[in-house]
Amino acid sequence: MAKDLKFLNEYRTEGFIAEELRMLAQAFPRKAQVLVEGEDDLRLYEMLFDPTVCIVVAVATKDAKRRVIATCSILAAEGTSRRPVRNTVGIVDSDFDHILNRKVTDKNVVYTDGYSLESMLIRHCNLEGLLSELLIDRRRLEADLLDRVVRAAGEVGVVRLANARKHWGLKFSGVDIAKYLDPSTVVVRVDEYLKAVIANTDPCNVTVATVQASASTIDPAAHDPWHLANGHDLVAVLATVLRYRTTKRAADATDRWLGSVLRLSYRHERFRRTQTWKDICEWERQNEPYTVRLRAEFEAA
Numbered sequence: 001m002a003k004d005l006k007f008l009n010e011y012r013t014e015g016f017i018a019e020e021l022r023m024l025a026q027a028f029p030r031k032a033q034v035l036v037e038g039e040d041d042l043r044l045y046e047m048l049f050d051p052t053v054c055i056v057v058a059v060a061t062k063d064a065k066r067r068v069i070a071t072c073s074i075l076a077a078e079g080t081s082r083r084p085v086r087n088t089v090g091i092v093d094s095d096f097d098h099i100l101n102r103k104v105t106d107k108n109v110v111y112t113d114g115y116s117l118e119s120m121l122i123r124h125c126n127l128e129g130l131l132s133e134l135l136i137d138r139r140r141l142e143a144d145l146l147d148r149v150v151r152a153a154g155e156v157g158v159v160r161l162a163n164a165r166k167h168w169g170l171k172f173s174g175v176d177i178a179k180y181l182d183p184s185t186v187v188v189r190v191d192e193y194l195k196a197v198i199a200n201t202d203p204c205n206v207t208v209a210t211v212q213a214s215a216s217t218i219d220p221a222a223h224d225p226w227h228l229a230n231g232h233d234l235v236a237v238l239a240t241v242l243r244y245r246t247t248k249r250a251a252d253a254t255d256r257w258l259g260s261v262l263r264l265s266y267r268h269e270r271f272r273r274t275q276t277w278k279d280i281c282e283w284e285r286q287n288e289p290y291t292v293r294l295r296a297e298f299e300a301a
Contacts, residue, residue, distance in 0.1 A: 007301065014070040016148055017059060021075060024168040025087050025225035031055050035071060037064035041091065041117055044263050048271055050293035065092045069233075072108040087290045089283045093117060096164050098227045107286060110279035113158075114224075118231030121262040122146070122238060124270040130261065133245040134253055137232040148186040149238050153177070154220050155188050157199070162214040170211075171201040177236045183244035186237070222262065235259055268296035 007173040021033055032054040036045055042058040049056060059067045068090040090109045093116040097103045103111065113120040113218055131137075156177055163170045180193040191212070198208055220228060222243065235255050243253040272294065286290050 013069055014074055017067060017071045018074040019070065021057065021088060022082075022085060024057070025085055027213050028055060029082075030085065032284075032287075032292050033057060034292060035059065035068050035088055035090040037068055037117075039093060040048060040259070040263065044117065044121075044266065045091065048264075048266070048295055049269060050295050054290075054292045065095070068092050069104055069106065069109055073106055074109050076106065086287045089280065089287075089292065091280075093231070094119075094227060096161055098229070099161065099223050100164065104245055105284065110276055110283065111272040113276050114226035114231070115229060115234075116231030118235050118262070119226050119229065120274060120276065121259075121268075122149075122231075122234050122267055123226055124266070125271065126265050126267070129265055130258075130290055131244065133261065134242055136242065136246050145241070146238075149241060150225045150229050150234060151220075152181065152186050152188050153237050154225045154235040155190050156216045156233050157228040157230055158215045158220055159190065159194055159211060161228065162211060166206075166214060168204075168211070169201070170197050170204070170205045170206070172197055172230075175200050177233050178240040181237060183241050186241055188237075235262075249271065268294045 019156075021035070024033060025031075034049060034054055034056045035043055036042055036056060036058050038058055038060050042056055042060075045056045058064075059071070061067060069092060072088060072090040075088050077084060088108060092111060094103075094107060094111040094113075095115060097111065114123055123144075123146075159170075160172065163172075175193065175196045177188065177193060180189045180196070181187070182189070191208075194211055195208055198204055198206070198211070232255075235258055238259045239253050239255045242258070246253060277294075280292050
């Protein structure tokens, strides 16, 4: 399929996106459409899903999640002149929707396992393969390494959650969590990180003390750590820890490299265990004959 049909970022409104998907459904009436947030999502799900029965389309914009949800709602709505489009399912990042009880009820939208796509990839990653690629001796690592990584990212996740609850508008983008991480202990200097976030936010109408007070009321143990830890923070923490542990390929273990390796090494059998896949299967049952089959089943046929 032409690339311009896979990326709908040039369209200004959800109405235009929905119209484009209606035309796509007319061109491929027997195929399901999977609407995802961005290019990384597109690459992963195209690798996972059977192209003979479904098409993956990305809404590659800054406001992609809201657009995916809104577009699915438009397509599913019954109008006076148009029937609802039943072949489209959206996949969006969970973010804090689980924790804040603001998940959408639209059955045509499913959520990632964990905070985001990156969370799902790390949660089910092939850690042994990563260690082999970086020439790291497994015996040099703690048995609970991934638990410590998600716990460290979750410490910053508490600050992010406080910001989401209070709507302070703190700007986390541009503040590198790796600068405030001790890779030997996998512990983040959260207070220093928070000060950097405050300095990075202009204008900022909240003090460090106010954020700390609000964050202190949040008990990390009360939440699923994979929903508390931001996916980009997880990648940054894991990449930093791996760079510290390797002695021969430290320059390779960048955030970008790790993200690519996690995506390319992800396997169908791992995705099959996720709640995301279970929710897609439920969507299939409610929208027969449309299906989103895993590519492994297609290749084995």
